Amino acid sequence: MTETNPLIRLARRPTGIPTTEDLVYEEAPVPQPAPGEVLVRNRFLSLDPYMRGRMNDVKSYAPPVALGAVMEGQSVGQVVSGPGFEPGTWVLGGRGWQHYCSVPPHLLVPVDAEAAPPSAYLGVLGMPGTTAWVGCTEIAPVKPGETFVVAAASGAVGAVAGQIARRMGARVVGIAGGAEKCAYVRDELGFDACVDHRGEDLPAALAEACPRGIDVYFENVGGAVQRAVWPLLNPFARVAMCGMVAEYNDGTPAPGPNLMSAVRNKLSIRGFIVGDHPRQFPVWRETGARWLREGVLTYREDVVHGLRNAPGAFAGLLSGKNFGKLVVALD
Amino acid sequence: MTETNPLIRLARRPTGIPTTEDLVYEEAPVPQPAPGEVLVRNRFLSLDPYMRGRMNDVKSYAPPVALGAVMEGQSVGQVVSGPGFEPGTWVLGGRGWQHYCSVPPHLLVPVDAEAAPPSAYLGVLGMPGTTAWVGCTEIAPVKPGETFVVAAASGAVGAVAGQIARRMGARVVGIAGGAEKCAYVRDELGFDACVDHRGEDLPAALAEACPRGIDVYFENVGGAVQRAVWPLLNPFARVAMCGMVAEYNDGTPAPGPNLMSAVRNKLSIRGFIVGDHPRQFPVWRETGARWLREGVLTYREDVVHGLRNAPGAFAGLLSGKNFGKLVVALD
Numbered sequence: 001m002t003e004t005n006p007l008i009r010l011a012r013r014p015t016g017i018p019t020t021e022d023l024v025y026e027e028a029p030v031p032q033p034a035p036g037e038v039l040v041r042n043r044f045l046s047l048d049p050y051m052r053g054r055m056n057d058v059k060s061y062a063p064p065v066a067l068g069a070v071m072e073g074q075s076v077g078q079v080v081s082g083p084g085f086e087p088g089t090w091v092l093g094g095r096g097w098q099h100y101c102s103v104p105p106h107l108l109v110p111v112d113a114e115a116a117p118p119s120a121y122l123g124v125l126g127m128p129g130t131t132a133w134v135g136c137t138e139i140a141p142v143k144p145g146e147t148f149v150v151a152a153a154s155g156a157v158g159a160v161a162g163q164i165a166r167r168m169g170a171r172v173v174g175i176a177g178g179a180e181k182c183a184y185v186r187d188e189l190g191f192d193a194c195v196d197h198r199g200e201d202l203p204a205a206l207a208e209a210c211p212r213g214i215d216v217y218f219e220n221v222g223g224a225v226q227r228a229v230w231p232l233l234n235p236f237a238r239v240a241m242c243g244m245v246a247e248y249n250d251g252t253p254a255p256g257p258n259l260m261s262a263v264r265n266k267l268s269i270r271g272f273i274v275g276d277h278p279r280q281f282p283v284w285r286e287t288g289a290r291w292l293r294e295g296v297l298t299y300r301e302d303v304v305h306g307l308r309n310a311p312g313a314f315a316g317l318l319s320g321k322n323f324g325k326l327v328v329a330l331d
Numbered sequence: 332m333t334e335t336n337p338l339i340r341l342a343r344r345p346t347g348i349p350t351t352e353d354l355v356y357e358e359a360p361v362p363q364p365a366p367g368e369v370l371v372r373n374r375f376l377s378l379d380p381y382m383r384g385r386m387n388d389v390k391s392y393a394p395p396v397a398l399g400a401v402m403e404g405q406s407v408g409q410v411v412s413g414p415g416f417e418p419g420t421w422v423l424g425g426r427g428w429q430h431y432c433s434v435p436p437h438l439l440v441p442v443d444a445e446a447a448p449p450s451a452y453l454g455v456l457g458m459p460g461t462t463a464w465v466g467c468t469e470i471a472p473v474k475p476g477e478t479f480v481v482a483a484a485s486g487a488v489g490a491v492a493g494q495i496a497r498r499m500g501a502r503v504v505g506i507a508g509g510a511e512k513c514a515y516v517r518d519e520l521g522f523d524a525c526v527d528h529r530g531e532d533l534p535a536a537l538a539e540a541c542p543r544g545i546d547v548y549f550e551n552v553g554g555a556v557q558r559a560v561w562p563l564l565n566p567f568a569r570v571a572m573c574g575m576v577a578e579y580n581d582g583t584p585a586p587g588p589n590l591m592s593a594v595r596n597k598l599s600i601r602g603f604i605v606g607d608h609p610r611q612f613p614v615w616r617e618t619g620a621r622w623l624r625e626g627v628l629t630y631r632e633d634v635v636h637g638l639r640n641a642p643g644a645f646a647g648l649l650s651g652k653n654f655g656k657l658v659v660a661l662d
Binding site for chain 2: 060061219222226235241242243244247253254255256257258259260261262263264265266267268269270271272273276
């Protein structure tokens, strides 16, 4: 083969927002698949906030990416060769920020490129969508008539969470950055309200949008948004926590809320990682695909072209510059 | 009647630890029961940390005590007169820091003074014991072999919580203030270990006592103990929170833990108020009384004599000076 394998390595552990000195582009030979493995040509790479945590050398729910290794990530792609798959088959399970990868066949999930565009399996039907599904149905179920609040409401997780909560009968309030995103959340996603966290007085605006307080908060940003939400939590409110992207670049963790609030309001605060709920992935993939066909689930992608642009796009994701699920088309 | 009704009023909202200028002793006439009500001679008054919150004029799960009103509290006592009870009957449900009270009969629960000493219905079999029971069985159940940690381990709630958790098969580690209390927790209550929070290096001592981390933390103190516990919480750890007595005199709430810890470790943090679980009171009263008879449940009371001494005893409770469930004998 004369073709190469463009890839991005973690050359250095970033301080704050990662740069192209931390995430270095290079071209390597196309991997030779190990016996029994499948060679996949990745077509779309998913960029997700959790990746920032993997760049740090700290204990977390998953080990960090080793220095010098290809950055970790999930792709949808097409089989080039290997046992058990027709060449050209669309599969989920490609690995790494790179064009080609060699994967054991049991880790690949064929996806129906007719039911939804392949990139949707990375977002609305994939890990972020399943995170929303698990959070809304298992971790912090919302009851009809209750107020449900989700931050990063135009993002990959928030957009799906709000739409699920609305189908469950909740009054849904989003929080997003900027007028354009807020309009999208209200008008396209059908949330009951959306508050701009870049506005002047977030606590006041959120209180106004939630006149009966907050019964369920789906947390994925932390920081100032979390501080604005906390005083509005109702007795017996539930908080589902899947991440705190606003704080991922902080060197020292900021203090959290005094937990006497949890006693006074009998709060239930539950952190979760979607990977601990593997059986929900196919459940949501089917449910979400059906809702897409029925036209009751909406999503938006922010597609960046070319692997060279992935580090910059990822830096933008951490500061809220993307609009919709961020994917890199590996043209 | 020539007898008077000694009582204690909330004369002023305290700053920090309450004094006898906040909690003022006086003698009033014995109340005339309203028609249909029962006159009760309170014999033992329960002093509990939650009372500190009722002295502040802030929104919480229960309204504050009005300025000038008799301080709120629960007693066991004996019926003097009134419908539906033989005079002399021991009842739970007397109200206020006072010798006499007039109570609607449906709020009185007759207690079996043969099955346990009457004061036990304020502590091990009463509100604190039921708090321990609800926390261990409903809010944060512990599994056999897991490590269960409870603070204020020689106190009214902690002592019972640890003994219940041990019966559920957990390895139980207490935290208490001073060598005498720690020895009691280990030797009399049968905890597997007890750490002195007044020792030199609480985080290190706690880590040593919990070599496999902490699976369930029963929180009733907050402050430095909470900060020592947090880094030891295992993946999927559960935190049952019924109070944070170490912080009740603080003017401004101290910051809490950064909640990214809840995501990383998939924590479940649940605040609760035992009053929301009314059906558990009789369940625990019967279960606990049976365990007392069988000799498998131990408790200790710190009995202070005379209502005049209640404010000083309450101040001591907030700084850990009591040893066992604090009650005032209304001699």
